[in-house]
Amino acid sequence: xxxxxxxxxxxxxxxxxxSGLSHLEYRGYDSSGxxxxxxxxxxxxxxxxxxxxxxxxxxxKKAVTSISNIGIGHIRWATHGLPTxxxxxxxxxxxxSLTLVHNGIIExxxxxxxxxxxxxxxxxxxxxxxxxAHLIASEYGKTLDLLEAMQxxxxxxxxxxxxxxxxxxxxxxIVVAKRNAPLVLGVGNGENYIASDIPAIxxxxxxxxxxxxxxxxxxxxxxxxxxxxxxxxxxxxxxYMPFEAMAISKLGYKHxxxxxxxxxxxxxxxxxxxxxxxxxxxxxxxDFKLSSSDIKKLSRIQIIACGTSxxxxxxxxxxxxxxxxxPVDVEASSEYIYRETIADKNTLVIxxxxxxxxADTITAIKQVKEKKSHIAIITNRADSTxxxxxxxxxxxxxxxxxxxxxxxxxxxxxISLYLLAIYLNEAKGIKEYKEEIARLKQELxxxxxxxxxxxxxxxxxxxxxxxxxxxxNFIYIARxxxxxxxxxxxxxxxxxxxxxxxxxxxxxxxxxxxxxxDENMPVLAILxxxxxxxxxxxxxxxxRARQAKLIGVTNYIxxxxxxxxxxxxxxxxxxxxxxxxLNIIVLQLLAYYIAEYLGKDVDQPRxxxxxxxxx
Ligand code: M6R
Numbered sequence: 001x002x003x004x005x006x007x008x009x010x011x012x013x014x015x016x017x018x019s020g021l022s023h024l025e026y027r028g029y030d031s032s033g034x035x036x037x038x039x040x041x042x043x044x045x046x047x048x049x050x051x052x053x054x055x056x057x058x059x060x061k062k063a064v065t066s067i068s069n070i071g072i073g074h075i076r077w078a079t080h081g082l083p084t085x086x087x088x089x090x091x092x093x094x095x096x097s098l099t100l101v102h103n104g105i106i107e108x109x110x111x112x113x114x115x116x117x118x119x120x121x122x123x124x125x126x127x128x129x130x131x132x133a134h135l136i137a138s139e140y141g142k143t144l145d146l147l148e149a150m151q152x153x154x155x156x157x158x159x160x161x162x163x164x165x166x167x168x169x170x171x172x173x174i175v176v177a178k179r180n181a182p183l184v185l186g187v188g189n190g191e192n193y194i195a196s197d198i199p200a201i202x203x204x205x206x207x208x209x210x211x212x213x214x215x216x217x218x219x220x221x222x223x224x225x226x227x228x229x230x231x232x233x234x235x236x237x238x239x240y241m242p243f244e245a246m247a248i249s250k251l252g253y254k255h256x257x258x259x260x261x262x263x264x265x266x267x268x269x270x271x272x273x274x275x276x277x278x279x280x281x282x283x284x285x286x287d288f289k290l291s292s293s294d295i296k297k298l299s300r301i302q303i304i305a306c307g308t309s310x311x312x313x314x315x316x317x318x319x320x321x322x323x324x325x326x327p328v329d330v331e332a333s334s335e336y337i338y339r340e341t342i343a344d345k346n347t348l349v350i351x352x353x354x355x356x357x358x359a360d361t362i363t364a365i366k367q368v369k370e371k372k373s374h375i376a377i378i379t380n381r382a383d384s385t386x387x388x389x390x391x392x393x394x395x396x397x398x399x400x401x402x403x404x405x406x407x408x409x410x411x412x413x414x415i416s417l418y419l420l421a422i423y424l425n426e427a428k429g430i431k432e433y434k435e436e437i438a439r440l441k442q443e444l445x446x447x448x449x450x451x452x453x454x455x456x457x458x459x460x461x462x463x464x465x466x467x468x469x470x471x472x473n474f475i476y477i478a479r480x481x482x483x484x485x486x487x488x489x490x491x492x493x494x495x496x497x498x499x500x501x502x503x504x505x506x507x508x509x510x511x512x513x514x515x516x517x518d519e520n521m522p523v524l525a526i527l528x529x530x531x532x533x534x535x536x537x538x539x540x541x542x543x544r545a546r547q548a549k550l551i552g553v554t555n556y557i558x559x560x561x562x563x564x565x566x567x568x569x570x571x572x573x574x575x576x577x578x579x580x581x582l583n584i585i586v587l588q589l590l591a592y593y594i595a596e597y598l599g600k601d602v603d604q605p606r607x608x609x610x611x612x613x614x615x
Contacts, residue, residue: 004102
């Protein structure tokens with residue numbers, strides 16, 4: 001969380017920093033600030049609240065801010081200290097010669113602060129970041145060199161950081177450092193850029209240098225110099241950034257979330273391309289590097305992920321266990337880290353992450369990597385930290401996802417897991433399910449058209465959203481493979497409308513949650529024709545008998561059963577096994593329209609950030 005940006009060149013730095021921060025808002029949006037260098041002076045502007053507040057301040061100072069061509073900026077997601085102006089970055093040292101922005105958490109900040117207080121430093125905020133400003137300034141006092149000061153300071157810091165620092169005495173450079181937080185350098189012509197993520201700079205350059213952990217860099221107008229942990233200068237490795245500026249525009253939609261929901265048919269098409277050609281041909285998965293003989297030796301699979309990606313993992317468990325016959329555990333990364341997990345060379349560990357930067361998942365993957373298990377990473381960011389840890393990198397190609405609530409990336413993760421499950425089945429030469437798998441492949445090929453049919457007319461979902469938008473609590477129920485859909489649908493509603501929605505296995509209702517049911521607790525049931533259809537229907541009867549309002553999401557309902565429901569949302573016909581890919585779209589839309597109807601900030605819900613880079 002938190003986004004940082006830097007610019008050095010001939011253009012108006014303030015404009016570039018603000019434009020960059022607006023593309024980093026998904027990383028945090030509780031306060032922001034910029035520091036602009038002109039001559040050997042540094043001016044700092046900060047504001048609490050949304051970025052617009054900082055923009056308003058800068059408008060009134062245009063005459064001063066427009067002359068600066070060097071600057072750093074920050075958008076914050078508070079960890080230490082309230083989201084006030086005082087706690088907003090940039091932070092400075094006592095004499096305000098050094099100014100810095102930071103993404104990450106300094107774990108030993110208390111300890112460092114005690115030493116710095118003894119040196120006479122004056123603290124002006126409650127943040128851990130300010131400690132770094134004082135520490136680097138203290139080192140600068142010894143070396144009178146910003147690069148060396150940064151190199152010495154980061155050796156004393158425990159935790160995660162991406163730093164951008166400027167100093168009045170060296171006004172022609174920005175010094176950066178990174179450990180366990182993303183940082184990309186944009187290479188321009190007579191200008192250079194620094195950012196937490198590509199969208200912030202993609203409109204200016206496509207050339208990038210990705211800083212690695214423990215590296216420190218010096219960026220000037222015409223040069224980028226990167227040093228390794230030992231201080232040795234290393235050659236620059238320039239890569240091309242994988243996105244187009246177009247991808248970060250709303251293209252006429254009111255919110256990114258609804259645009260991204262509508263992109264899901266193309267996301268499926270992209271994902272299937274080159275992998276699933278015809279229903280009677282084997283899946284091609286060149287990204288997956290385990291040989292057939294290694295696959296046959298696999299004794300277990302562990303899926304590690306958080307939030308929405310964790311829910312995709314639950315669908316993955318269901319289909320991999322069924323088609324590949326390998327036991328699968330799915331666990332939240334934050335829990336996986338703090339227990340003795342059993343994994344060895346015959347374990348396949350699958351990390352799933354939209355951003356590829358989720359700190360809990362990165363830590364879990366690093367931990368299990370030592371056990372020699374094969375690590376497959378399913379991610380939407382092939383340029384991410386997690387991608388770099390992969391033995392098999394499976395990019396999901398959903399295109400950049402801006403809305404904090406994940407939608408199309410979930411769809412892309414599901415498709416990757418369907419393909420992987422079938423691939424494992426075929427690699428193991430399992431004869432069982434041959435016909436079912438051929439049908440599933442055909443259905444996957446037809447899925448984009450079904451998604452388009454579903455999205456063509458959303459008026460019924462909008463009507464239901466409006467009808468239920470005043471309820472304060474919801475229960476979502478499902479069984480089997482759609483249990484994950486219930487959990488994910490409830491998470492979507494919570495995230496963007498702040499309504500308390502909880503997903504349960506429908507069979508669990510009677511073991512406790514049923515106590516909460518009355519006319520004020522709507523129950524949304526997902527029922528798809530298949531082995532659990534009748535069971536879920538019985539669970540709906542139980543809810544109905546407690547006077548709960550019932551919303552059904554289904555591909556089929558008999559005339560007789562129709563009367564059980566207050567409202568019914570039909571999806572195009574689908575097999576039970578593939579129905580999560582259609583049902584979830586209904587739940588995404590329901591959450592979206594409820595939040596929109598309530599006037600919530602759909603793309604930037606309170607307290608959340610798109611990329612959770614703290615444990
Ligand atoms: O980038 P990741 O997929 O690793 O992120 C995991 C969760 O933080 C994320 O899915 C979160 O739950 C989203 N806000 C879901 O909409």
